[in-house]
Amino acid sequence: MVQSDSTNGHSARSSTHAATKLRRTLTESDNIIVAPGVYDGFSARIAQEVGFDCIYMTGAGTCASRLGQPDLGFASLNDMRQHAEMIANLDPTIPLIADADTGYGGPNMVARTVAQYHRSGVAGLHIEDQILTKRCGHLGGKAVVDVETFTQRIGAAVQARNRLGSDLVIIARTDALQTHGLEEAIHRIDAAVAAGADVAFVEGITTAEEARDVCQRLAPAPVLVNMVEHGATPSWTPAEAKDLGFKIIIFPFASIAPAYGAIRDVFVRIKKSGNTGLDKEFTPKKLFTIVGLEEAIEVDAQAGGSLYSKV
């Protein structure tokens, strides 16, 4: 598989470490894992700059940024895998949890998805029980497959992971809370954990009581909470989420939502006044520094070059 240019040639070795690192943090640490959502290479670099230990590749943000489409199952395995590979390899030491939607088909396709995510350097992925024409978990009118089909998806994912000797963390997500209620959602996650899932993800939890109940009933399985602001779930900080019993918190819209506001403001300004009003400090060099200029200069210099001595 072709690796991203920005790996500098060390991705395959370090990506294995990222999955192992995520797995160890899950089992050996009391801390909650905080993963801001990134939707492209630039937002991923900013998460690295700020110093997160884990990042989350949002499928909704990938659909929006890569395809310009809503989160309705437009993204194929290839779209998602390529995007995940590029992000995971910007800094292969930082575990990337990536959305894998429904797994993109039956057991064989799920197994293929797992193998490709593993080879791409992804540390964890979530697979859900929505029908293939899925939608964002915080929209109304969702539909889910039956529990047997869901369990087969998770079983196929776990078996593929084991065949590869990979540490990839398999997160089982159910969207059944909205359509079938809490008991069915718990039943589905129990079945997924019995099939070997490492982490539980009940999408669209609506109250703190429900959250506590979910975490207690699914224990000892670690539970992920999806902190999509202004969706079905109330907003909790990582400390509050930890107190409710969660082990991983993702913030899928943490980069794409502010990007929208910031980009739109500047576009409107150009339309109205003819200038961008951009911050003077945001020079071309500043942009390239955010996305790895120093690293590129060093690689060239270490190889005996001086291509960038005057940048």
Ligand SMILES: C[C@](O)(C(=O)O)[C@H](CC(=O)O)C(=O)O
């Ligand atoms: C977590 C999620 O799968 C994502 O793609 O980031 C989405 C987020 C969203 O669209 O609100 C989901 O919750 O389905």
